[in-house]
Structures are given as structure tokens and as C-alpha cells.
Amino acid sequence: MKTIHWILLGVLTVISFIAELTQEPRHWWEQIPGFYIIFGFVGCVVIIVVSKALGKLFLQKDEDYYDVR
């Protein structure tokens, strides 16, 4: 990821945010400005953290788990 990529993503975010302000909210959560920005980031983090925690707690086993006699 070069700086230019991050700048492009930033521009995209700003454009989408401005476009968002021109729209009427369709659902209650859309009254929060930039809701989908928060949703995308927090959702991503939550998915990784929760899944990894579940994996560590009881889902992940050694690869030969089912072969051990």
C-alpha cells in the first residue's frame, strides 16, 4: 500500500460522506452520520477478534486432532 492508495481511499470516503448527507435516511441507524464507515471498521475488527477468541477458547485444534487414536 503506497501513500497514493491511502489518499485515493480517503478521497473516496469523503465523496461518499458528502453523498450520504444529500440523502434522506432509510433506516433509523442511518441518522448517525458516517454510520457505514463505523460499521465497516468496527464490524471487521469484531469479526476478527471474536472469531479468534472462539478459536483460541475451544475451536482450534492440532491438524491431526481427528487422527489421534
Next chain:
Amino acid sequence: MFGDFYLPPFAYMIVGAFILPLLPKSARSTAFLLFPLLALIVVWTQPFGEVMTATLASYTLILAKADPLSRIFGTIFSLIAIIGGVYAFKLKEVGQQAAALLYAGGSLGVVFAGDYFTLFMFWELMAVSSTYLIWARRTKDAENAGMRYVIVHLFGGGMLFSGILLHLSSGGSLLVQQILPGDSTLSSWLILAGVCLNAAVPPLHAWLADAYPKATVTGSVFLSAFTTKTAVYVLIRIFPGWEILIVLGVIMALYGVVYAVLANDIREILAYHIISQVGYMVTGVGIGTALALNGAVAHAFCHILYKALLFMGAGVALHTTGTARLVELGGIARYQKAAVALYMIGAFSISGFPLFNGFISKSMVVTAAGYAHYDAAMLLLLLASVGTFLHTGLKLPYFTWFGEYKGIRPSKTPVEMLVAMGIAAFFCMLIGVMPGLLYAYLPFDATYRPYNIPHLVETTQILTFTFVGFWVLRGKLAGDYTIAIDTDWFYRKPAKPARIVFIDWVNAFFDACEKAGYDAAHSIAALSKNPVRFFMPDGSNDITYSPNRYRVTVATIVVSVLVSFVLFAFAGLLT
């Protein structure tokens, strides 16, 4: 098609499967493409309505019945069989080719079946023929996984068939038609459970993530298309509006996402994302409005295209490097740029990027959930789509093709694989850019425009910030040498205790009985060696019978008897 001559679509595939082995080896791959092509032509030329019936005992079977719903599914199943045939063009293994044709033919059979018996027959044909695509990998792992796969599917088929029989015996119709949501009889639940098993609805889903990553490179492309989507078709046909499907569908969508975080095998990541994507379709069926059902159909159609494309891309990595494990792959993008680019089209499609087909199909279900005021379902489906992009669009390509180079030099990517990926990618983009092409043939009466500002805003923001989240936490996502246990634990782990109880113990019992029997026979035989000794007053210990020992005694008795006899006889004569 040829005057009055008519064969239903499935017949071309199934007959093809039997013709294929008779053809010379060099002609088989070309012929393989011909059969689904013929089927596709028939799908589009046959009239709507009951086009072929047969009589079995007192039942009238409707072997083929066409309507807009079956036509759209028939189209995509034929199309993907052609694309799969191109991908497997260099495959010179008639067993796999015939199995793939039977499997695809079975799916067409289910889609055009007008009655439950016909449907069930093709349902089982699919289960059996698809198993071969797993076994054909010829590894110990694939052999075991294939056996589990077929056992689970025969169990599911058993539930379906029990449901059908109960349904018939309680006066239900043999025709495949909608069961109203209120009608929760045992037969309906059994049919639903049987179908849900094939749709990979948790907890009946573990067969999918267990078996698909272990199938052959080409086999997994076919597997990804047919089984779950025929089940979705049957759900749309029989169970629209069953609200429990909303709950199950949302669980599916997230379940696949969680497991995809933990998966290390690239085809396992994709397999878990089949479960996740089918979750959208199942949710759509559960919502049951025209828009939601159209969404389920459209998403099934688009999903088959991009998921086959993704499996083909993962197949290229596996085929050229010999491994599908994230921990061993990495940094090989420069050797297979075309494959990576085509894979990314699939990844953008499944993630719902604008201009790709996921954008115009997934959003139908999500929007329908919003319209029907299932707010929680809508938000959770959006969350699942974060996970979709995270894994299929970011984690998998990053650790497979980019990231750190682990030293595997891949062999050259076969051209026919790239051609097949190109065809699938073309359709993914075509439908993404011109959704009207697909929407025109959706069976239910609802209009939807995917390209509107709020939808574009929502998608842009979610995808951009999923990427940011991935970039921050990407270190956590590298694969490691583990597996994640799933509900197959419940039949894989107890297999050992079950084996001890039902095989080892039973064997031990029979061994013990046998031994006891022999011992008894042995001691009785020992007793019978010399029964005379039991009558001897001196308690002789002589176990072995010896005639000499008793010769004198016996002779004395016999002589005295004879003498007495002679004496008595003589006395009788005198008187």
C-alpha cells in the same frame, strides 16, 4: 427441439455420462461440453408446463415441468457445467467426467421435477455422483471425507424421503408445491430438515466444509455449484415465507464468516463462504416477499458464477503449487498474474463491489429484509458481507498470492483453466454492469434498481473501512497449523468410542463366546474319552480308554451270560 422429439434437459447430461466412456479419449473433453450445451438449449426451447410424465404403479410422475423459476436455475446449472467442462478440459479421467455429468444432470432433474418421487430420485443421484468427485482425489483424507459425505447425505435423503412418505400417507399431494408456513406437521419438518442438510444450514452443514476442500481441483468447482443451490431451489419452491429460515439464514451467513477466519486451507475458506452466501438465499426464502424470493434466485445465479470462479482460482494455486495451505503459500502473484486478476473479479463479485454481480443480487435480499422490517436481520447480513470481503477479497488473496514469499515456485498455469475463469469472470461483470439481463428472467413480480446513491454510499463506506480494518489487523489473520472443529465433531470424535462399543466390544463378546464354546466342547470331549471310568468303583484316574484293562472283566461277564443262557436253554429242552 427436433420436431416432436423431446428429451428433458437432465436426460442429455445423464445419457451423456453413459456415452462418454464409449468415445475415444481425445473426443471426451469436447463431447463433455456438448451435453450441457444441448441441455441449455432445451431449457430455453421447451414450453412451460408439464412436458413429460410417466406412470409408476398408481402414481403419475411428472418427470419434467418447466416454469420461470426452474428455467433460471436450469440455465445457470447448464452454464456452469459448460464452464466447469472447460476448466477440466485437460482432465483425462473418464470417471470424474462422467460423475460430473451425472451430478449436473441430477441437479437439472431436481429443478425440473414435478413430483416428490422424481425429485428424490435425482436428489440421491446427486449425492452419489458427487461423492466420486471427492474420492477421485485418491488420498486417505479424501477417501474418509468422501465416506462421511455420502453417509451424511444418505441420512439427509432418508429424512427427506421419510417426510415425503409421511406427507403422502397423511393425504398430501405428490406434486412438489408450496407448503404453507402454518402447516408445521412432522412431514413438513422432515422434508425441511432433509433439504436444509443439502443447503448446509447449521448444524447440518459440516459435510460441506469437511468434503469440498478435499475434493479434486476440478471436482470442487462442480461441487461448489450444484448441491446447495438445488436445495435453495427446493426451499424457494416449497418453503417460501417460513420465518424460521430467516433466523437460520442469518446464522448461516455469520457462521461461515467466523469459521473462515480460522481456516488455513484456501478451499476451506471458500467452502465456509458458500455457507455464508447461501445464508443470504435462505434468509430471502424466509422473508418470502416477491423481492426477497427474486433476491434469493438472483443471488443463487450470481453466486454460482463467482463461487465457481473463486474455486477455479484457488484450484490454480493448488494445481500449480501442490498445496492449498495459507501457511505454505504467499508471494506467488508474479508467476500467475492472469489467474490472480480473474480471481479478484470473483472476489469483488462476492464482496458486492459496484459493477460486479454480487452488488446487484446480494442487495436484493438485504433490501427486502429492510422493506419487511427485519432490521436486525438486515444489519447482521451487512455484517456478514464485511466478513465476505475480509476473507475472500482480502485474507485469501493476500496470503496466497501477495504477502511474504515462502519459496514455492508454481508451475505454469494451464491455459484452459484461465479460459474457464475468463468466461465466468465475463458473466460476473456482464450481469454486474447490466443487471437487467438477469432481472428480466426472475420469476417473481418485483422491481429493484441496485444502482442508487444510498446503496453506493453504503457499499463504498463499508468496503473501504473493512479494508482499513484488515490492514490494521492483517497480522492476526495469517494461517497457522491448526484445524477448527465444527459440528462434524459430533460424528467424527465419537466414532472412536462408538467403534469401541459397537465393534470392539461386540467382537470381544463373540470371541469370548467362541472360546467358551470351544472350551466346553473340549472338556466334554475329554470326558467322553473314557466314560467307563465313572462306573469303576476304584475311582480310576485313567483318562484314556484302554480295551486291555477291561478285556478280562468283560470277557468273564459275557462268558457267564452265555454259559447261563446255554444252561437255561438246556434245562428247557429237558422238561
